[in-house]
Amino acid sequence: MAGHSKWANIQHRKGKADKARSKLFSKLSKEITIAAKMGLPDPAMNPRLRLAVNNARAASMPKDNIQRAIDKGSGADGANYETLRYEGFAPGGVGLIIECSTDNRNRASADVRATLTKNGGNMAETGAVSFGFENVGEIVYPLSAGGEDDVMEAAIEAGASDVVSDGDGHIIYTARSDLAEVASRLEGRFKVEPTSTNLIWKPVNTVAVEGEDADRLMKVLDLLDDLDDVQNVYGNYELSEAEMARLAG
Numbered sequence: 001m002a003g004h005s006k007w008a009n010i011q012h013r014k015g016k017a018d019k020a021r022s023k024l025f026s027k028l029s030k031e032i033t034i035a036a037k038m039g040l041p042d043p044a045m046n047p048r049l050r051l052a053v054n055n056a057r058a059a060s061m062p063k064d065n066i067q068r069a070i071d072k073g074s075g076a077d078g079a080n081y082e083t084l085r086y087e088g089f090a091p092g093g094v095g096l097i098i099e100c101s102t103d104n105r106n107r108a109s110a111d112v113r114a115t116l117t118k119n120g121g122n123m124a125e126t127g128a129v130s131f132g133f134e135n136v137g138e139i140v141y142p143l144s145a146g147g148e149d150d151v152m153e154a155a156i157e158a159g160a161s162d163v164v165s166d167g168d169g170h171i172i173y174t175a176r177s178d179l180a181e182v183a184s185r186l187e188g189r190f191k192v193e194p195t196s197t198n199l200i201w202k203p204v205n206t207v208a209v210e211g212e213d214a215d216r217l218m219k220v221l222d223l224l225d226d227l228d229d230v231q232n233v234y235g236n237y238e239l240s241e242a243e244m245a246r247l248a249g
Contacts, residue, residue, distance in 0.1 A: 023225070023226070024059055025056075025059070025061055025065065026228075027231055028052070028055060028056045028059060028061055028069075029056075029061075029065060029066075029068075029069040030069075030081065030101050030231065031052045031055070031101070031231065032049065032052045032053060032056060032066060032069035032070055032073065033069045033070075033072045033073035033081070034073065034081050034083070034101055035048040035049035035051075035052045035073065036049055036069070036070045036071075036072075036073025036074045037073040037074070037080075037081070038073075041070050041071075041073065041074035047180040048180075049070070050180070051179075051180065051183065051197050051198070053066055053070075054183075054193070054194070054197060055196050055197060055198070056069075057193075058193055058194060058195055058196060080103055081101045081102060081103055082101070082102060082103075082105065083099065083100070083101050084099070084100045084101075084102060084105065084108060084109075085097060085098070085099055085100070085126075085130075086098040086100065086109070086112050086123065087123070087124045087125070087126060087127070087128055087129035087130055088112070088116045088121055088122060088123045088124050088129065089116075089121050089122055089124055089129070090116070090119075090120070090121040090216075090217050090220045090221075090235065090237075091119070091120040091121060091209075091213045091216035091217050091220065092207060092209040092213035092214070092216070092217055092237065093207055094207055094209060094217055094235050094236060094237045095124075095128075095129035095132060095133075095203075095207075095235065095236045096116075096121070096129065096220075096224075096233060096234065096235045097129055097130055097133060097201045097233070097234045097235075098112055098224060098230060098232075098233050099230070099231045099232040099233075099234075100112070100227075100229045100230050100231060101229065101231050102229040104229075107229065108227075108229040108230075111227050111229060112224065112227065112229075112230070115220065115223045115224055115227065116220065116224075119216065119219060119220045119223065120216050120220070121220055130201070132203060132204050132205065132236060133201040133202060133203050133204065133234065133236070134201070134202045134204060135176050135199060135200075135201055135202075136161070136173050136174060136175065136176055136199070136200060136202050137173065137174035137175065137176060137178060137179025137182065137183075137197075137198070137199055137200075138171060138172070138173055138174075138196070138197070138198055138199070138200045138202070139155075139160075139171075139172040139174070139179075139182065139183055139186065139194050139196075139197045140169055140170070140171050140172075140194055140195040140196045140197075141169055141170040141172070141190060141192065141194050141195065142169045142170075142192055142195055143167075143168075143169050143170070144191060144192050145169075145170055145190035145191060145192050146170075146190055146191060148165040148170070151163060151165060151170045151172075151190070152165070154186065154189045154190070155170075155172045155182075155186065157185075158182045158185035158186050158189070159174065159178050159181060159182045159185065160172045160173060160174050160178075160182050161173050161174055161175055161178075169195065172186075173202070176199060179197065179198075179199060183197045198232075200232075200234060201234040202234075203234070203235070203236035204236075205236065206236050206237060206238035207236055207237055207238060208237075208238050208239075208240070209237045209238065209239060209243075210239070210240065210243045214239060214243055214246075214247060215247075217235075217237060218247060221233060221235070
C-alpha cells in the first residue's frame with residue numbers, strides 16, 4: 001500500500017474509535033471554517049466549502065456541527081487561520097509532507113519540528129521532499145459504488161486522469177485544477193456518495209518500510225496526527241500486507 005491519504009481512509013492504526021472520531025471532526029470543522037472564511041458561506045457558491053461539507057457529511061458529522069463551523073468562518077470574529085506546508089524525513093528514509101492550518105505559525109513550526117527530531121526524523125528544506133510527489137485531486141468511493149469497469153468509465157468521462165480499484169475501494173485521481181469539476185460531474189453517477197474528496201500529495205515512488213523502522217514511522221505519524229495544527233500528513237512509504245497485518249495486530 002502506498003503511503004498517502006489512503007492510509008487515513010483505512011484507519012487501521014491502534015487507538016480508541018471515539019478519540020479518532022473526535023480528531024476527525026475537529027479537522028473537518030477547521031477545513032469548513034477556513035473555506036467559509038476564504039469565500040462565500042454558501043456551499044453552492046464556494047467549491048472549496050462544498051467539498052469540505054461533503055467530506056463532513058460522508059464522515060457522519062452532525063448538521064449542527066457543520067453549520068457552526070460555517071458560521072465561525074463567516075463571522076467577523078472567526079479565527080484567522082493560515083495554511084502552511086512543512087517537509088521532513090521520518091525513520092526509514094521516508095519523506096513526509098505535513099499540511100497545517102493554524103492561527104499561530106511559530107507554535108505549528110515548533111511542534112512539527114520537535115515531533116520529528118525527537119522521534120528519529122528531521123525537518124527538510126522546502127522542495128527537498130515535495131519534488132517526489134504530485135499534488136493531485138483524489139476522490140475515494142467505496143466498493144459498493146459499482147464494478148471496476150463501470151467506475152473507470154464514468155470517472156474518465158468526467159475528466160479524471162486515473163482510477164485505481166482494489167479491495168478497499170475505488171480511488172479516482174484528477175489534475176489539481178479539475179478536482180471540483182470532476183467531483184461535481186460524478187455526483188449521482190454511483191450508488192453511494194464518495195468517502196472523501198481532497199487535494200492530496202501523491203508519491204511518485206515509494207519506499208518499502210518494515211520492522212523497527214515501520215514501528216517508529218507509525219509512531220511519528222500518530223504523534224503528528226495528534227497535533228492540533230496538523231491537518232494532513234502524506235508520506236512516500238509502502239507497507240506490505242504482512243507488515244500491515246503485524247502493525248494492526
